Each structure stands twice: as structure tokens, then as C-alpha cells.
Amino acid sequence: MSEHANNHDDHGHHHKETFVTKYIFSQDHKMISKQYLITGLFMGIIGIAMSLLFRLQLAWPDHQFTIYEIFLGKWGENGVMDPNVYLSLVTIHGTIMVFFVLTAGLSGTFSNLLIPLQIGARDMASGFLNMISYWLFFLSSVIMVLSLFVEAGPAAAGWTIYPPLSALPQAMPGSGAGMTLWLVSMAIFIASSLLGSLNYIVTVLNLRTKGMSMTRLPLTIWCFFLTAIIGVVSFPVLLSAALMLIMDRSFGTSFFLSDIYIAGEVLHNQGGSPVLFEHLFWFLGHPEVYIVILPAMGLVSEIMATNARKPIFGYRAMIASVLAIAFLSTIVWGHHMFITGMNPFLGSVFTFTTLLIAIPSAVKAFNWITTLWKGNLKMNPAMLFSIGFVSTFISGGLTGIILGDSALDINVHDTMFVVAHFHLVMGISALYGFFAGVYHWFPIMFEGRLLNKKLGYIHFWITAIGAYGVFFPMHFIGMAGLPRRYYTNTNFPYFDDLLEVNVVISVFAFITAAGQLFFLYNFIHSMFYGKMASKNPWDSTTLEWTAEVKHIHGNWDGPIPEVHRWSYDYSKLNKDNSDYVLPGQDYVPQHIPLQDNEDELMH
Amino acid sequence: MTAFLIILVIILFGVAIWQMNKVFQLSKSPKSENSEIASDNDNNTQGYLMLAFVFFIYGNLAYCFWEWGDVMLPVSASEHGIQIDQLMLTTMILIFIVGIFTQWLLHYFAFVYRGSKEKKALFYAENHRLEFIWTIIPVIVLAALIIYGLFTWSDIMYVDEDEDPMVVELYAYQFDWRARYAGNDNTLGEANVRLIEGVNQLGVDISDPNAQDDKVVNELHLPLGRKVLFKMRSQDVLHSAYMPHFRAQMNCVPGMITQFAFTPSMTTNDMRMNDEVIEKVEYINQIRTEKNIELLAKGEEVLEMYEFDYLLLCNKICGSNHFNMQMKIVVDTEEDYNTWLAEQATIAETIKNK
Numbered sequence: 001m002s003e004h005a006n007n008h009d010d011h012g013h014h015h016k017e018t019f020v021t022k023y024i025f026s027q028d029h030k031m032i033s034k035q036y037l038i039t040g041l042f043m044g045i046i047g048i049a050m051s052l053l054f055r056l057q058l059a060w061p062d063h064q065f066t067i068y069e070i071f072l073g074k075w076g077e078n079g080v081m082d083p084n085v086y087l088s089l090v091t092i093h094g095t096i097m098v099f100f101v102l103t104a105g106l107s108g109t110f111s112n113l114l115i116p117l118q119i120g121a122r123d124m125a126s127g128f129l130n131m132i133s134y135w136l137f138f139l140s141s142v143i144m145v146l147s148l149f150v151e152a153g154p155a156a157a158g159w160t161i162y163p164p165l166s167a168l169p170q171a172m173p174g175s176g177a178g179m180t181l182w183l184v185s186m187a188i189f190i191a192s193s194l195l196g197s198l199n200y201i202v203t204v205l206n207l208r209t210k211g212m213s214m215t216r217l218p219l220t221i222w223c224f225f226l227t228a229i230i231g232v233v234s235f236p237v238l239l240s241a242a243l244m245l246i247m248d249r250s251f252g253t254s255f256f257l258s259d260i261y262i263a264g265e266v267l268h269n270q271g272g273s274p275v276l277f278e279h280l281f282w283f284l285g286h287p288e289v290y291i292v293i294l295p296a297m298g299l300v301s302e303i304m305a306t307n308a309r310k311p312i313f314g315y316r317a318m319i320a321s322v323l324a325i326a327f328l329s330t331i332v333w334g335h336h337m338f339i340t341g342m343n344p345f346l347g348s349v350f351t352f353t354t355l356l357i358a359i360p361s362a363v364k365a366f367n368w369i370t371t372l373w374k375g376n377l378k379m380n381p382a383m384l385f386s387i388g389f390v391s392t393f394i395s396g397g398l399t400g401i402i403l404g405d406s407a408l409d410i411n412v413h414d415t416m417f418v419v420a421h422f423h424l425v426m427g428i429s430a431l432y433g434f435f436a437g438v439y440h441w442f443p444i445m446f447e448g449r450l451l452n453k454k455l456g457y458i459h460f461w462i463t464a465i466g467a468y469g470v471f472f473p474m475h476f477i478g479m480a481g482l483p484r485r486y487y488t489n490t491n492f493p494y495f496d497d498l499l500e501v502n503v504v505i506s507v508f509a510f511i512t513a514a515g516q517l518f519f520l521y522n523f524i525h526s527m528f529y530g531k532m533a534s535k536n537p538w539d540s541t542t543l544e545w546t547a548e549v550k551h552i553h554g555n556w557d558g559p560i561p562e563v564h565r566w567s568y569d570y571s572k573l574n575k576d577n578s579d580y581v582l583p584g585q586d587y588v589p590q591h592i593p594l595q596d597n598e599d600e601l602m603h
Numbered sequence: 604m605t606a607f608l609i610i611l612v613i614i615l616f617g618v619a620i621w622q623m624n625k626v627f628q629l630s631k632s633p634k635s636e637n638s639e640i641a642s643d644n645d646n647n648t649q650g651y652l653m654l655a656f657v658f659f660i661y662g663n664l665a666y667c668f669w670e671w672g673d674v675m676l677p678v679s680a681s682e683h684g685i686q687i688d689q690l691m692l693t694t695m696i697l698i699f700i701v702g703i704f705t706q707w708l709l710h711y712f713a714f715v716y717r718g719s720k721e722k723k724a725l726f727y728a729e730n731h732r733l734e735f736i737w738t739i740i741p742v743i744v745l746a747a748l749i750i751y752g753l754f755t756w757s758d759i760m761y762v763d764e765d766e767d768p769m770v771v772e773l774y775a776y777q778f779d780w781r782a783r784y785a786g787n788d789n790t791l792g793e794a795n796v797r798l799i800e801g802v803n804q805l806g807v808d809i810s811d812p813n814a815q816d817d818k819v820v821n822e823l824h825l826p827l828g829r830k831v832l833f834k835m836r837s838q839d840v841l842h843s844a845y846m847p848h849f850r851a852q853m854n855c856v857p858g859m860i861t862q863f864a865f866t867p868s869m870t871t872n873d874m875r876m877n878d879e880v881i882e883k884v885e886y887i888n889q890i891r892t893e894k895n896i897e898l899l900a901k902g903e904e905v906l907e908m909y910e911f912d913y914l915l916l917c918n919k920i921c922g923s924n925h926f927n928m929q930m931k932i933v934v935d936t937e938e939d940y941n942t943w944l945a946e947q948a949t950i951a952e953t954i955k956n957k
Contacts (some may be wrong), residue, residue: 083923158920160604164857165840166922171777172922185722258858261796262777262839274841274856308716309724317734339843340854341835341861343759348753355745355752361736362741365705370733372712379649379717380641387653387713391660394705398698405748407755408691411676411684411850414843414918450639457649461620464656465613473661473671480674481847483918486926492916493842493909496887497674511613531639538640571724601728 017553025135027127028553032134033112033158037438039134040105041140041523047096048513052394057081057468059499059506061488075153083487084122087156088174090485092148094159095182097427099189100144102292104137106434110295111200111224113441117544118218120209120561122554125202129195136192140185147181155182160285163256163277166298167248171472183242190239195236197228204228209543211563215319216590218567219312222319223298226326227291233330234287241280248272270580275340282333290329290424293393294322296433297364300386302567303440304368306540307383308375309586311568314367314599321360321367328357338406339413347406354404358397365394376571376586380538381456385436388464389429395468396425399475414485417478420471429465435459435519441544442526443537448549449530450537456521459515466512472502542567561591574598616659623648643719650717657710661703675884676847677879680913680934681865683759684850688756694748762864768832771823773915774805775835775842775855778924780915781805782823786816786949796838796857802957806838807950815951818944823915823932825867826940832864845918846932847873854919867934874934875911884911 026032053072053538056065075085112130116123124130147154156174157166161182169176204225208217214471217225244255248269256277257269305312310457312318334342334350368390377383399421412418442451477498482489489495489502536545543563547555569588572581574597581598594600631901641649679685716722762768772783772791783805785791787867789932798806807814825831835844844863845852853863874880895905917928935943948956 032759083926087920087923087925092879162841168840171840259796260839260857261799266797266799271858273858275859309718311726311728312728313727314734316729335920339852339863341859343854344756347760348756351752351756352749355749358745359738359741363738366737367734369705369708370727371713372709372716374727375712375716376718376722376724377646377650377713377716378641379646379653379713383641384649384653387709389707391706394709395660395702398702399697400692401745401748402694405690405694405752405756407687407752407759408694409685410759410852411847414845453639453641453645457645458620461616461652462613465616465659468660468663472667476667476671476674479676481676481845483845483916485920488926491927492914492929493887493891493906494911494914496890496909497883499890501671501674507610511610533639568728570726572726 016373021434025131027123027126027131028074028551029112029116029124029130030445030551030555032130033109034139035134036108036112037106037142037445039138040101040109041520043096043100043144044105045520046145047093047101049395049515050089050093050096052510052513053081053095054086055506055509057086059384059503061490061499080485083410084156084173084511085464086487087158087172087485088154088178091158091161091174092144095155095186096144098159098288098292099186100141102426102430102434103193103288104189106437107224107227107291108134108137108416108455109434110139110220110299110441111196111228113445113458114220114544115200115203116207116544117225117444117547117555118221118542118567118575119204119207119212120543120563121203121207122556122560124199125207126199129199132198133192136188136195140188140192143181143185143188147178147185150177150181152176153179154178160278160281162281163245163248163274164260164262167257168260168262168267175370180246181385183246183249187239187242190235190242193231193235195513197231198413200224200228201232203302208558211565212590215316216563216566217320218298218596219301219315219322220295220298222322223294223301226322227294228292230287230326230329231291234284234291237280238284241277241284244280245277275337275342278337278340279333282336283330286333286336287329289422290325292426292430293433296389296436297322298432299366299433299437299440300389301371302542303382303386303436304371305568305570306440307315307378307380307386308371309378309539309570310371310375311570311572312367313370313373314363315566315568316369317363321363325357328353328360332357332404335404335406335409338409344406351404351406355401358401358404361393361397365390365397378538380439381451381453381460382440382538384457384460384464385432385439387434388438388460391464392424392432392467393429396421396423396429400425406459411481412478414483415478416474416482419484420478423474424467424471428471432463435463438523440538443533443549444544444547446527447551448532448535449526450533451530452522452527455518459518459522462518463512466508466515469508470505470512473505477501536589539585541569541587543590546589546591563590564593565590572598608615619655620652623651641718646717646719650714653710653717654714657706657843660710665779673879673883677874677877678712678869679848679850680867680874681849681851682868683755683865685868686755686758687850693751697744697748710746717718759865762832762862766830768864769826770832770834770838771825771857771955772834773823773844774838774846774920775917775928776838777840777922778917778928780821780823780844780917780928780930782820782930783807784818784820784947785813786818788813788816791834792817794836798846799838802953803950805836809950809954813951816943818893818947818952819950819953820947821930823930824935824940824943825932826937827867827870827917827934830864830866833862835863840921842917843919846913847899847916848913852918870934870936871911871913871932874913880911883908889954899946 064079075082152173247253254269254272257272260267332354335354653874770785774781790813792811835855837857842855913932915930
């Protein structure tokens with residue numbers, strides 16, 4: 001199969017490339033990866049900016065801010081935020097961050113960049129579908145951004161868009177044209193995600209270079225591969241839910257609607273159930289959080305091994321736990337629905353499966369920690385973010401034991417406690433994985449340039465302190481019984497003492513957001529003026545560092561390297577323990593054949 | 604004040620990083636390479652910062668507890684709530700032990716094994732015994748938690764009809780609540796949104812004999828020590844009946860009837876006498892007094908002083924006024940409750956009087 005790829009691409013890079021085929025409708029996975037990255041970053045800026053606006057509202061509900069008038073126009077008149085637009089902000093913030101930044105921006109960027117390069121392929125199985133996948137993503141991003149400018153306001157029913165609220169324009173203004181655009185945008189997004197995922201799966205299965213067995217794959221590839229499979233299994237279910245919702249909204253069907261009296265009249269709908277929608281939504285929605293976190297786990301595993309100068313501890317256990325997580329992720333969705341009126345027996349089943357998922361997660365955390373043990377840690381910014389990832393993954397994951405327990409969920413469900421939990425475990429952790437990836441693979445993306453490390457350190461420490469500063473206190477207001485998605489708490493004197501906590505959270509949020517400017521500056525500056533690195537700046541074993549620094553279509557100028565070992569031969573000693581396998585070099589790249597003075601391990 | 608302290612901490616931390624950076628810069632030999640790849644000096648600085656960071660995590664946690672430990676919900680006012688709190692405490696203790704321990708290992712290793720040119724890493728790829736240990740320990744601990752949790756869950760969710768619970772309907776609509784008492788027969792009359800008309804706001808079927816003695820009110824009163832079975836309905840969109848002080852919550856779903864049952868174990872007056880609540884209310888009133896001084900200065904209306912009451916809040920996003928969809932809950936002694944209930948008009952009376 002690799003021969004096929006060979007032949008295919010040998011004539012591939014003789015074509016003359018124009019500006020359009022190189023930068024816009026590119027079929028080269030490296031360029032598509034950068035397109036995903038930059039679109040994702042752009043959406044991320046919008047998403048974070050929105051969170052700052054509603055943090056301002058939550059911390060100082062009585063104040064008038066002209067900034068609302070500037071950004072929200074008629075919904076911020078006299079500096080007072082409209083309650084509907086508050087709900088729109090949280091809705092679109094959630095949608096953008098989960099789907100557009102952490103799914104497309106993270107998985108799209110790094111799956112595209114690393115799958116061909118790390119498995120030794122000249123490109124994706126289908127460059128054309130890959131291009132279509134990006135442009136569908138771009139289109140859905142454009143529609144989502146356009147929906148912000150709709151007359152009645154963008155979608156505002158929460159990122160989970162539970163009907164009937166999302167189905168009835170009478171229920172809230174955001175459920176009019178804004179929701180239509182939201183659904184259209186997501187339908188296109190799902191098509192994009194499916195095309196991308198199928199491509200990743202086929203590429204990993206078929207285009208591995210000679211010698212690259214599944215048990216020699218870097219963990220990054222394992223994670224991207226399983227992420228793609230989860231995506232293919234669960235995204236279509238969201239598509240069907242979205243289609244049924246579109247029909248309920250526009251064609252008078254009753255999939256999710258029944259017995260409704262709103263705005264002074266009874267609706268004709270009969271026999272549908274909003275709980276059905278919740279099942280369909282979370283059948284995707286829960287795997288979705290693993291679609292977000294698995295790629296980050298893969299990136300972190302790879303970066304940690306490289307920078308610790310040690311093999312990842314328990315490579316096979318890591319694969320087994322990712323497999324277990326991927327499988328379990330599809331049968332735990334009901335833990336979002338313990339108190340929706342679902343049969344309590346189902347609640348018991350979902351509690352059981354949910355707490356099971358803690359086992360592979362714990363194995364992974366312990367394996368990462370053991371990877372650090374007796375290492376020779378190179379504290380590059382990517383490594384700091386990887387360590388930060390494990391820290392927030394543990395902190396956020398542990399509170400999941402509370403939420404996954406149906407009896408405990410009764411009282412913290414839909415409170416700020418949940419918000420704190422999932423931001424730490426999937427939001428912040430996945431972002432750390434994303435940043436780690438960008439710092440580590442920047443030279444691969446931008447032809448040998450490195451990001452500035454000092455700015456990277458500043459960026460990491462502000463983010464690390466800020467993230468815990470925002471989300472630790474948030475658990476407390478949740479346990480005080482404060483619901484999420486409240487525009488203000490001033491209508492409940494009982495919550496008056498929580499205002500000062502909200503102020504602290506908001507201050508930390510602003511500082512953390514400001515810290516991201518260091519990254520943004522670093523990113524843009526280094527893209528053009530970054531220091532040039534050597535070909536393999538981090539002394540890494542994987543194949544991407546053997547590819548040409550200057551981007552060419554086909555990645556390797558000569559033949560594709562063959563693989564003779566797994567990707568974690570860091571600090572391996574020779575037979576008599578006198579020196580490393582390759583004298584004076586503490587790593588053996590994957591394409592180096594087995595040496596005479598070396599013990600063969602099982603890889 | 605707290606905000607100021609935080610800013611101060613951050614600034615000091617920033618200054619510390621900056622100063623350490625300067626020290627290391629000065630200690631560097633002038634010939635050392637200026638590259639974007641971590642040098643031994645960087646490893647050293649960042650290793651120490653990692654160690655500092657784990658103390659920041661502990662400090663942050665301690666600060667939150669010390670400063671805001673009192674905002675959390677007071678003792679449970681329902682019988683099953685005690686069980687939930689117990690389970691919560693067990694889980695919390697476990698989480699804290701695991702969290703503190705693993706965070707320490709992670710950051711301490713990052714500090715101790717910070718790299719340098721002289722050091723060598725240990726090629727250590729697998730250890731089946733270790734992996735077995737840290738698979739089996741979570742398995743056992745989680746199995747115990749699951750079993751404990753599921754027993755609690757079943758106790759709460761499966762309502763024993765033999766106990767003859769008092770049936771009350773909670774009715775949600777944008778953006779308020781109504782409660783319907785089942786009356787002397789303890790059976791709610793049939794209802795459907797299609798029957799909503801005039802004063803019959805809940806769409807009760809007035810031809811149903813069971814409906815005649817039903818009573819609709821906008822303040823929920825509950826007798827102490829009697830099991831209450833709530834039947835939830837929604838008129839328009841999803842709502843969630845959240846009663847945090849009773850550790851009770853259930854969504855209200857249009858088109859179906861959901862239920863939740865609990866036994867109130869403390870009257871409103873008992874709860875007002877609770878030390879934690881007294882302290883909390885005092886603090887809230889102190890905040891309100893301070894605010895009132897500002898409001899008076901601006902010539903605006905002042906806030907009322909706060910007195911504790913149980914709450915029913917909407918906890919599922921339901922529209923623009925979601926943040927203000929609430930109902931007062933009063934738990935009375937049996938006699939007070941009966942007196943109150945006797946004063947409320949039945950549906951039959953309300954419709955006749957119209």
C-alpha cells in the first residue's frame with residue numbers, strides 16, 4: 001500500500017501550484033491543518049470574548065458598561081445587558097468552544113498534521129475529501145458567525161438546545177432565525193466532521209509505511225484514530241436529532257413536542273417527547289467530550305515522553321485504556337439525564353457505566369505520572385502544558401465521580417458545580433493539549449520556525465494560575481445551590497453572599513484571557529520571524545521530524561522512511577549498559593534499524 | 604478586597620518569575636546559546652515553579668474553604684438529604700485524598716527530575732505489577748462507591764406507595780410556579796393543557812370528581828415529617844424543580860408527568876434557628892445594609908432585609924426570565940399546615956366564585 005502512495009505522489013509534486021491551489025483550495029494535509037488551526041483560533045477568540053462579556057455581567061450585575069453597547073448594540077442599550085442576549089452568549093460560547101475550537105480546531109488541526117507525517121504517508125487517503133471537509137467546516141463557521149447578526153438574536157437555548165425551548169420561537173426570540181442558522185451550521189459541521197473522520201480512519205488503516213504496525217504507532221495516532229471512530233459512530237445521531245428538530249420547527253411534526261400551551265394558545269403537537277431529544281443529543285454529546293479530550297491525551301503522551309526523555313510508561317496499557325474509554329464513552333450518555341424523568345433503573349445502569357470510565361482514566365493519569373518519574377525533564381513550554389494537562393485532568397476528573405453518581409447528581413445537577421467540573425476536565429485540559437501541540441509542532445507547521453519560549457513560559461503560568469483561580473471557587477458557588485445560566489442572582493437574596501466569589505472568578509477570567517495575548521502575539525510573530533530550529537529540535541523519535549522542513553507535497557523528497565521500532569526508544573541503553581544504543585544520543589528514531597548491541601523488546 | 608488580594612498575589616507571582624528569570628540570566632555564562640529550546644537554566648527555573656505551583660493549588664483550595672466554606676448549603680431539611688450528604692462527604696474525602704496525593708506526585712516529579720545535561724533518564728517502559736495495582740485499586744474503590752451510591756439512589760427514587768405519601772402537583776410555566784394539592788381524597792384530578800381556560804390556569808378537568816377538592820396555590824406549604832410525592836408538569840418548555848435545601852430536583856417535562864418524593868425534616872422556623880443559617884443571614888444582611896447606604900446616596904429604593912426561606916428554583920434554561928422563576932416553600936408543623944390549607948379555596952369554589 002505504501003508503494004501505491006509512492007507512485008501516486010511521485011508525479012504529484014511535479015504540478016505547478018498557484019496561489020489558489022496552495023493556500024486556499026489546498027489538498028495538502030499540512031496546509032489544511034494550518035487552515036483548521038487558524039479558523040479554530042479565530043473562532044476561539046470570539047468564544048472567549050463572549051465569555052468575558054457574560055463574566056462581566058455575572059460579577060457586576062448592577063453596573064452599566066458601555067462595552068455592552070459597543071458589542072451588543074440594541075441588546076446592550078444604556079450599558080445594560082439584555083437577559084436574552086446573556087443566554088445567547090452562553091449558548092454560542094459553548095457551541096463555539098466545544099465544536100469549533102476543541103473539535104475542529106484541535107482534532108482537525110493535529111489529525112491532519114500528524115497522521116500522514118507520523119505514520120509515514122505522503123498525504124491523507126483522499127486529499128480532495130480532506131479539502132471538502134475543511135471548507136464545509138469553514139462554511140459552518142461562517143454561518144454560525146452570521147447567526148450572531150440575526151434581527152431577533154442568535155440561538156439562546158443553551159448549547160444543548162433542548163426542545164421545546166429551541167423549537168418554539170414563541171418561547172424566546174433566539175429560537176427564531178437564530179436557531180435555524182444554528183441548526184444549519186451544525187448540520188454542515190457534522191458533514192465536515194464525518195468526511196474528516198472517515199479520511200483519518202482509512203489513512204491510519206491503509207497508509208502506514210512499511211514496518212509501522214499498529215503497536216508501533218505513536219499514541220497520538222491511536223488517539224486520533226479512536227477519536228475519528230467515536231465521531232463516525234455518534235455524530236450521525238446528532239444529525240438525525242437536528243433534522244427532527246428542524247422538522248418540528250418548520251414542518252409541524254411532533255417528534256419532541258407534546259401538550260404545549262404557550263403565548264395564550266394550545267399547540268397542536270401531540271405525542272412527542274423532549275426526553276427523546278435529550279437521549280439523541282447526549283448520544284453524541286457525551287462521546288463528544290471524549291472527541292475533545294482524546295486527541296489532547298495523545299498529544300500530551302507524545303510530548304511528555306519526548307521531553308521526559310523516557311518511553312511513555314505502559315504503552316500497551318495506554319492503548320487499552322484509550323480503547324476502553326472510547327468504548328465506554330458511547331454507553332454513558334444517560335448520566336446527563338438522571339433527573340429528566342428517565343426511569344430510575346436506567347439511572348442506575350448509567351451510574352455504573354459512568355463510574356467504570358474512571359478506571360481507564362485513572363490508569364492513564366498514573367501512567368503519565370510514572371512517565372515523569374526518573375526522567376530527565378526538558379521543561380519546554382509544550383512540556384509545561386502537558387504537565388498542566390494532567391493536573392487539570394485529575395482535578396476535573398475527580399469531581400466527575402460526584403456528578404456521575406446519580407444520587408449525588410440530584411443536588412448539583414445544572415448548578416455551577418457542573419460548569420466548574422467540565423471546564424476543568426474537558427475545556428481547560430483540552431486547551432492545554434492544544435497549546436502543548438502548537439508549541440511542540442510549530443516547526444513542522446511553519447517550516448522550521450520555533451515559538452519564543454519566554455513568552456511561552458509567561459503564557460503557561462498565567463493560564464495555569466488563572467484557570468484554577470476561575471474554576472476552583474466555581475465549585476463552591478455550585479455547592480451553594482447556584483444554578484447555571486442565571487443572568488443575575490440578585491433576585492435571590494439567599495445568593496447575595498456569592499457575588500464576591502463571582503467577582504473573584506471574573507477577575508481571574510480577565511487575567512487569564514489577557515494572558516492569551518502573549519500566545520497570540522508569539523504565534524503571529526514567530527510565524528514570520530521565529531528562530532529557525534534544527535531539523536529535529538526536540539530530539540524526537542517519530543517520523544515527522546525526518547520529513548522535509550520546507551513543505552513539499554508528499555512530505556519526503558526521497559522514498560518514505562521504513563520503520564524498525566516503536567516510537568518510544570528514549571534513553572535506551574545498549575546491551576552492556578555502557579552507553580545509549582546510539583552512542584552519545586539518548587534517542588533512537590523509528591527509522592533506525594535494530595542495532596547489534598541492542599536488546600529487542602516486544603516492539 | 605478579595606479581588607485586590609488576588610491581583611496582588613498574581614502580581615507578586617509575576618514579579619517572582621521575573622526576578623528568578625533575571626537571576627538565572629545573570630548566572631548564565633555569556634557564551635550560553637540563545638535558543639528557543641529549554642536550557643538547563645530553564646529546566647531549573649520551571650522545575651522550581653512547578654513545585655511552587657503545587658503549593659499554589661493547595662493554597663487556593665485552603666483559601667476557598669476558609670473564605671467561602673460558609674456559602675455552602677446548610678444541613679439537609681429532608682430525611683433522604685442526610686443520606687446524600689453522607690455519600691457526598693465520603694466521596695469528597697476520597698477525592699481530596701486522591702487529588703492531593705496525585706497532584707503532589709505530578710508536580711514533585713516535575714521538580715525533582717527537572718533535566719540537565721549531566722542527568723540520564725531511566726528507560727522504564729513497563730511494570731505489570733504496578734499497572735495491575737493501580738487498575739485494581741480504583742476498581743475496588745469505585746465498586747464500593749457505586750454500590751453505596753446505587754443503594755442511596757434506589758432509596759430516594761423508588762417511592763413506596765404503602766407509605767401513603769401526600770400528593771402535590773408542581774406546575775411550571777414561563778416564568779412561575781403553581782402547586783396543586785390533591786385535597787382530602789389525596790388524588791389529583793386529571794389535567795391537560797388543552798383545558799386551560801380563564802381561572803382554570805392549570806387545565807384541570809373540572810368534570811373529574813377527584814378534581815373538585817384540589818387546591819391551587821402559589822406558595823408551597825409542607826407539613827413536617829410527612830412524605831410528599833411531587834408530581835411535576837410543565838405547560839410550555841422544560842423546567843426543573845430544584846429545591847436545594849431538601850436535596851431534591853426533578854425536571855418538569857411538557858407532555859409527561861415526572862415525580863420526586865421526600866419527607867421534610869425541619870420546619871422553616873427550625874432552619875432559621877440553625878447556627879449556620881443565622882450566620883449566613885446575618886452576613887447577607889450586612890451586605891445588603893452596605894448596598895443600601897450606596898442606594899440611599901443615589902436616592903434609589905433600598906433593599907429589604909432578608910429572612911431565610913426555603914426555595915423552589917427553576918434549574919433548566921427556560922427563557923428570558925429563567926433567573927427569576929421561583930416559589931417560596933414553607934415547612935410547618937402539622938397543625939399550622941392544616942390551618943393554612945383549610946384557608947385555601949378548592950378548584951370547585953374558585954370556579955363557582957368566578
